[in-house]
Amino acid sequence: MELTAKDMEIKIGKKEIVKNVSIHVKKQQFVGLIGPNGCGKSTLLKSIYKSLVPQQGMVFLDDLDVLKTSEKKISQRLGVVGQFNEMHFDLSVQQMVMLGRTPHKKMLESDKQEDFEIVEEALITTNLLEYKNRGFLSLSGGEKQRVILARTIAQQPKFMILDEPTNHLDIRYQIEILSCVKSLNIGVLAALHDLEMAAHYCDYLYAIKEGEVYAHGTPEEVLTSDTIQALYQIKCQTYTNPVTNGLSFAYGI
Structure with a gap:
């Protein structure tokens, strides 16, 4: 199942949080959203899974219009794992x-x-x-x-959204959860903070800055020193990790 979100615009009060964002997740593709705190990642995801109502935009799972379909019918196709799950x-x-x-x-x-x-x-x-x-x-x-x-x-579900599900977890649980999701072989859209995790698990990335798509492409195309500095205002050197054979990052200020 593929997901398409097109021309998404979201305001909270008078502040525009997401500005004309379009993303696409192909069948069985693991796509990540990266960017600093407050850039609009979670707000965008919440509008896609109908926790927030966008001012403009369309969301489709294959040919199913998510924003015009009942929550029950959507839940038969779309699963969401969020960051906080407190119960009383x-x-x-x-x-x-x-x-x-x-x-x-x-x-x-x-x-x-x-x-x-x-x-x-x-x-x-x-x-x-x-x-x-x-x-x-x-x-x-x-x-x-x-x-x-x-x-x-x-x-x-035929598609899963991860709304910063590992943000407060130690490295073991991050790996367990993302490895498990990856093994399901379904379409996934995930907001992630850890760039090494994003590089290792994601097939494609969207970098979000101030509510807009700043860059998109494969992890190797997006996770460059220049893009990371533009997103997070830090100096960064990328290199190949000899243990994982994937991208790793050395940071400085």
Whole structure:
């Protein structure tokens, strides 16, 4: 499933946050949004998954008009993993992941054997099967984020949006979550802060600056010293990491 967002404009109050941005994610492509805090990455994503209403623009999943389609129908195709997932009441991990089946059910429909099988598979995929009877609130931040990913996988989406899902996690959980998403072989659009993670996992990048697309292309094309300095106002030297054989970065001010 492909995603196209065209001519997106978003204002919050009188401030224009996203300015005429267009992006495209091909089938099974992992596309990243990079840029400094406040540049509009998350605002753009929220407008794509209908958490915010854009003042202008169109969003399509293949030929499905996202902005004109019901949330339930969208949720059958599109899954979202966000940055913050705080709760004020507790559910077991299995119950949390079962919530991912909600878009596929009628009102008050009970869980079926197929739902339990899908949930168990999602727990296996995210290495959480042994946690299924644990309370969600008892987990660490990284474990909670894996539960949210498992819940999203249980939706069986054809496309996934990651709204800075690893921003507050240590390196182990960043790798676990992004590797798991990459292995799903579906279209992904992700806002990422860590440039090495973006270089390693993304097939294509959009660099956002002050609400506009500053550059786009492969990681090698976008993650240059000049572009990084323009985005983040820091000096940067790129080099090939001998461990990963991918891009790495040395920073200075």
